[in-house]
Amino acid sequence: MYPRPFEYLAAQSLDDAIRELSNSDYGKVLSGGMSLIPMMKLRLLSPDLVVDIGRVEGLGGINDTGTGVEVGALVRHAETAVSPMLPEALRNAAAWTGDVQVRNRGTTCGALAHADMAADQTAAVLALGGVMLVRGQDGAREIPAEEFFVDALTSALGPAEVLVAVRIPRTEGGSAYRKLGRRGGHADFAVAGAAAWVEMTDGVVSDARVALTGVGLRAELARVTADALVGTDGSPVAVENAASLVDQDVPMIEDLFGSVEYKAHLGKVMARRAILAAVEAA
């Protein structure tokens, strides 16, 4: 299967990429290509122009910048999965993205920009309070994760914008990601996945963020659950109570992998497991 014909540009710089994207009718950014190329082969997407940022200098690497740890656009899932600089939730989510071959090639930022409804790292970045660092024709802007995932396969990126890095704020506390994959265990996209970040002060949960993926059209914060968790002692009973509230504000939809009832049930189970692990690590 071949994609439809397109023009290909191996960008030499970010400016180069942004200029060509803004001059095209329908341009797409290619980093790892693990979602883009299969979609182009299936002709779900047929861009006129593919701008490959794979050779642009300065987009790789995981760097501590003082205000957080930045994961560059060309950092592959396999690198994210083992980086000691990154919180557990994001490392778990990267380690369970795709399969070995996909993790060797696909990028964390690519997965975020692709915004699949059942991606793993989207939920982790939401729970960790991640910030997207974006460059476009009008310069740089920052988009908080909770404003970045707009709809199924739709992010807040403009057509000529590039996700340059995601910044994970320096956070005390513990985090974790748990999922059930479509092929059982952790394999494949999430039927349901939950990421949690918890901060404990003197034995009390002082702050928390919980996010779900796979259950709706986009990764979503479970604010009611996080609010219910704050002020408790993080005990299994408190966590169970908070996790049981995920369907209060996270929209659930039926898909090929389960009914709304099933998704809500799994969402609660995964949230409970992720929160318990995060409390333990905090």
Added chain:
Amino acid sequence: MLVSMTINGSLVDADVEPRTLLVHFIREHAGLLGTQIGCDTSSCGACTVLWDGKTVKSCAVLAVQADGAEITTIEGLATEGSLHPVQEGFWERHGLQCGFCTPGMIMSAVGLLDVVPEPTEDQIRHAIDGNLCRCTGYHNIVRAIEFASARIRGVEPDPPDWLEK
């Protein structure tokens, strides 16, 4: 576009359309037919090759992306007529029936053993998570990779299951 890459140690160049996939470059321009096209949707892993030493699914990569890369295919494993330990393992432990998934399976095993020379059964099963086999039920593939791991480490492989029982 002019694309040039090293495949199994030989430089291959060709003028290709940007939409040419790496697997087509390998099969049609380099003439190496060991790398299979299976599902063509990056699920089955039959097209797995090594790119700078790491496994990738060559049906999900454009040839132009791999310009300048070092690619190793199944044809690049055996040296001077002697099988690579993983190939030997698949032979000795009956790791294939129809053989269609075998080149990709072997490349994934090579990628694993490069990083983890003595994997547990669990690690082996996770490492071939991106490769589908419709014949064997994976059991003998896992045994074949264990055989190769022993060979690479210079250890006597366990006897085959069918002799133990």
